[in-house]
Amino acid sequence: MTRIDGHLLDARQPLDHRQPGAGRSDLRQAGTVRRRDAFAALFDPMTFGHIERLGIGPGWRCWEVGAGGTSVVSWLAKRVGPTGRVLATDTDTSWQTRAARSPLEVRVHDVAADAPPVEGFDLVHARLVLVDVADRDRALQSMLRALRPGGRLLIEEADHALQPLACPDEYGPAQELANRLRHGVRALLAERGVDAAYGRALPRLLRENGLRRVESEVHIPLTSPACAALETATLQHLRADLIAAGLATAEEVDDHLASVAEGTLDLAASPLIATWGRKG
Known part of the structure; x- marks a missing residue:
């Protein structure tokens, strides 16, 4: 069991889509919180190390x-x-639980549609943002313009195509089912405009946009409570869509979630590619 942002991550207690008294919007919100906390548990140590x-x-x-x-x-x-100063932007800031205090400011902002903040930043960081943005080029240009000369840009994006399996060690029926469902999730994401291979393009994109000292590395989490919690929240969130698209049956999704809750699967999260460089 892992605690991040004040929440406990425990794959043995998955969200139940049949839970009495819980509306669909409530369950989706709960799933969003669990995915957010799982991402933090999986990737915060790597993110902090890069920024250091x-x-x-x-x-x-x-x-x-x-x-x-x-x-x-x-x-x-x-x-x-x-x-110092930290500007946190998002299209939805409902995750903010209390009023921000200096040096932190929280602002509603769409990086692909709104003008970038005018001040020059020493660091611009985005994690798991650009693959879900329709106009990725415009979003990247916005972040580049916001850097001061000598400022650092750090972008961390998943590359679903680099390692597409939920269970790289596919030795039985439960692992095969997990991988079929992961392929179904990838198909849904592709229909929604997610570029499964975007992460690997970042070193080239940063160089082409004039950044210097560009470096990159990949992190692939395998087997942890946070991997299981992320799998549970993702499948609960996409359950109806997978079934409607004919990519899975209700029984398959429920069987897989039961295996996750039992802790018998070695689940991998998608690789996260971190790429950074300096302006000017």
């Missing part, structure tokens, strides 16, 4: 694009201190 190596310190001005939660922005605020 980029040299963050007191007085830095940071823009967290598509924040989606408090774990990263709270950590940034502590690192930059009272002389």
Whole structure:
């Protein structure tokens, strides 16, 4: 069991789509919270390590694009201190549970549609944002324009095509079912405009846009409570869509969720590719 952002992640207690008294919107919101917390548990240590190596310190001005939660922005605020600034933007800021305090500001903003903040930032960071944005090129240009000369850009994006399996060790029927359902999820995402291979293009894209000292690395979580919690929340969230599209039956989804809850599957999350570079 893992605690992130004040929530416990436990795949043995999955969300139940048949739960009495819970409306569909409530269950979707709960699923969003569980996915957010699972992402934090899986990827925050890697994110923090990259930002540390980029040299963050007191007085830095940071823009967290598509924040989606408090774990990263709270950590940034502590690192930059009272002389720094952290701007957290998102199209939906309902994740904010209390009023932001200096040096943190939370603002509603669409990185692919709205003009970038005018101030020059020492760090612009986005995690799991661009693959879900329709106009990825415009969003990337917005982040680049917001950097000061010498500022650092760090983008972390999933690459679903790099390792597409839920269970890389496919040794039995439960693992085969998990992988069939993962392929179904990928098919749904592709229909919605998600570029499954976007993460691997980031080093080239950053270089083509003039960034220097571009580096990249990949992280593939395999077998953890957060992997199981993320799998549960994702399948609960997409259950009706998978069934409607003929990609899975209700029985298959429920059987898979039962296996996840039993802890008998070695589940992998999608690879996260982190790419960073410096402007000017």
